[in-house]
Amino acid sequence: MKNKVAISPETDPGVRSRIVEHAASLSPQQRKIADYCVAHMQEIPFLSVPELAERTGASEATVVRFCQRIGYTGYSDLKMALVDLIREEMNASSPASAGFESAAQDKDFLAAMARLEQQNIERTLDSIDRQTFSHVAASLFKADHIFTFGLGISAFLADYAAYLFTEYGMRSTCLATRYTSPREQLVALRPSDLVFAFSFPPYSRQTLEVLEEVGRKGVPTAVITDKPTAPAAALAKETLVVSSHGMSFNNATSAANVLLNALVLEIASRHQGETTDAISRINQILREQTYVVET
Amino acid sequence: MKNKVAISPETDPGVRSRIVEHAASLSPQQRKIADYCVAHMQEIPFLSVPELAERTGASEATVVRFCQRIGYTGYSDLKMALVDLIREEMNASSPASAGFESAAQDKDFLAAMARLEQQNIERTLDSIDRQTFSHVAASLFKADHIFTFGLGISAFLADYAAYLFTEYGMRSTCLATRYTSPREQLVALRPSDLVFAFSFPPYSRQTLEVLEEVGRKGVPTAVITDKPTAPAAALAKETLVVSSHGMSFNNATSAANVLLNALVLEIASRHQGETTDAISRINQILREQTYVVET
DNA sequence: TGCTAAATGAAATGAAAATTTCATTCAAGG
DNA sequence: CCTTGAATGAAATTTTCATTTCATTTAGCA
Incomplete structure (x- = not known):
């Protein structure tokens, strides 16, 4: 104390x-x-x-x-x-x-981790520039297609983001590196699209390359990273900085999660019709497939 | 407030x-x-x-x-x-x-979402039974191979969990549903393995089936879910309940994330040698591959 | 009125902060 | 390999702040 x-x-x-x-x-x-x-x-x-x-x-x-x-x-x-x-x-x-x-x-790792993430969330809340936040939300909604990208731990965030965007009625794909390089997948990229990257330490060189190339093509880019001075921040049109102080090498991603969830909520509230339509359709599909166990 | x-x-x-x-x-x-x-x-x-x-x-x-x-x-x-x-x-x-x-x-979704997740984390911290927590950590470390599983939003957690476990030197695979069903992938399952499932609403029937079958074979199971009364809780040997109150249909996953991170930390602290070895080896690999951008 | 003691501010002092200077290190380019 | 310019920290300098000293004022009182 x-x-x-x-x-x-x-x-x-x-x-x-x-x-x-x-x-x-x-x-x-x-x-x-x-x-x-x-x-x-x-x-x-x-x-x-x-x-x-x-x-x-x-x-x-x-x-x-x-x-x-x-x-x-x-x-x-x-x-x-x-x-x-x-x-x-x-x-x-x-x-x-x-x-x-x-x-x-103490040895209470659960408590330590919990406090840490609560702090990360708190710091993020304090430090996110709301104007940028709104602007990113608007850009995301406006985009024809959102390509999300991330490597290492950031890959999970990219994946999750694409999932979220899709659930909310937008078109989105995560650029996976399973079969082809992300740059191959971007040949058909159009200026009306948007690339949404995640870049957390250890910063991958490939992410920077993607951002750079996409930016050169005049396609909007946004990045979620952990510091305003992170290498990706310089390359993206829009940067959202989340606090991500970790106890060990595994990055704290809760703040980024919160930010993503808040982004889609913001979008949903601004465009009620389209998003709620999409969501209710998805819910219905899940039910039809007897995917859901009723409680 | x-x-x-x-x-x-x-x-x-x-x-x-x-x-x-x-x-x-x-x-x-x-x-x-x-x-x-x-x-x-x-x-x-x-x-x-x-x-x-x-x-x-x-x-x-x-x-x-x-x-x-x-x-x-x-x-x-x-x-x-x-x-x-x-x-x-x-x-x-x-x-x-x-x-x-x-x-x-009402209009600040970021703030609302942040508070919500902070509360989820807080509640989880309060309600997790530390003994179960320790026991799960021990079981995970003991297992020859950890198979993680989840569908819908839980898939991201399962994926992330497998990644984390691997980083910390354990063998782990996420049971993906890309080509084969999870049950097919489990034919070679041995009693020394462990299946770690994630089950959040909408609860998928398939997850329950997997847990049931694995349990019948006498293979240890653990599940992270959102209520003690959730269907998966009854089927798994060990259950960890995290708070996951969401604003909309997208579940709040921060608490589950925190729990996972805490689990690997707990494991790492108990078995310093093995885990830190694995971590430093991974860091070295990343550097060798010029994957990392130095700062 | 003249004395005393508290009160007060100007200025001195001391201390710490902010800024600048300068020599050294480091990295990039010839 | 050498040169050059940016970057850096140690130390000097300047500025500002907090505190003390001291001379002056003021109010109370015999």
Whole structure:
């Protein structure tokens, strides 16, 4: 667990209560500072002594004396307390931060892996550019045919993506390397198509070659990768970056999965008619084939 | 839901897009910094140059140079941009936007999907019986050959599982239905083998038949499914239940993924020699084949 | 009025951060 | 093999910040 250095809930009454507690013993200038603090608590972590002094009309010296009066060693100390608070706030909404460090130390690999993937998902959610996201969704829907591609671990994602797109009524094929090279399969590629690649470490050279060639032909490309600086990012028209921090060499793919699922949902919501039609037809087919076991 | 005080990409005019934009022109060290920034955007406002340098393994000078390369005058400038963002966020969500969030979530499929999968992972973590988990891990390692099987969406999991097991030095094959039925492929099955099935709605009848037949032969079976009452659970010797609540018909598979990754980690930790040998051999092969693009 | 003690800000000091300089390393191209 | 230019980190420099010192002011009080 994290070190709450010197500010454990028991010993730290909190900035606000300290101010209230010592309100009586504050000098006029210090009071102005106190008032500003309670009114703009969230601002403090980003303010320096000179700034706060300027905003309250007091001198820098008085700001520091105020901090000491209410029980901190100085302004840095008070600020740190508030920084910790704000950090807690930020992490509070995700279950991810709960106890990753401790889990990783234990032998509970399930817990460690779970926390890790929750964090990956959280980071991805924070860092995906929504505009790019929407744009990719639109491009996917617009495309005549979506060719998905990936090698190594990324192959599973490519496969899954093609499956998903098809289920949602789009035409999609995964460029498999079973019999022919992907580039052979792309000879008939048209500008109205789209190539959707997945590139995770260890980055395959072939994926980059495909992206490069397709791009040269003027066919739209999109890539899901793990870093904005990944080699594939430079070659694709659109890049979606997902967090993929792994414990070992096997990459964490949950975030990419989430992203894919979200993409098709986005598409489905924008084009209700076409997609729900496709989905219900598929469901019906499954039933007709007695594929499904009823529950 | 808690107030999320974080940088949201929609309102980010600068930092992220500047990084993506200039990604190509960044030097190796600068890339490391760029990657850290996008992955830990919320941290930056609280980090100093020395701290960031230490975390990324680059020098302080390089940190500053990175900021300048992507268009800021220096680190202070970049930090200010992020501070402004965080302040905006806080002001936007602080007042009284409790109801606003749910409305916003309706349209943010990425966020919705992310929360859903995080919950699935959380629930799985809570509900998996650790003893069964360990036992399955042991059985997998003990098996001469692991046959994985799944249909529909479960096929991807089966495929991935076979891949993972192989990477970790075990023998494993996914029973594909491309040319022959799975039952044909199982004629040579021996009691020292193991069949690992995946069964998610819509439950396929074929999966149940395979499990039943294999079980009759006295060959160990394990299944990952979504409910303890799922039809496959009754037929397999070992059952691992993962939470898989989905928004639409496409099942949420993140939890199953996490479980698989955790399983191989567990196995790897118990049998260090064999697995790490296999992994390092694989890594070497990848390098020899110039498959990998170095970064 | 004159004395005292707290309060205050200007400026000095000390500390840490940010930026620049410079010598070294490294890689690409002649 | 040598040259050249980019990249890099160590260290110097500059800037900014936090804290302390000190002289001045102010209010309370005999």
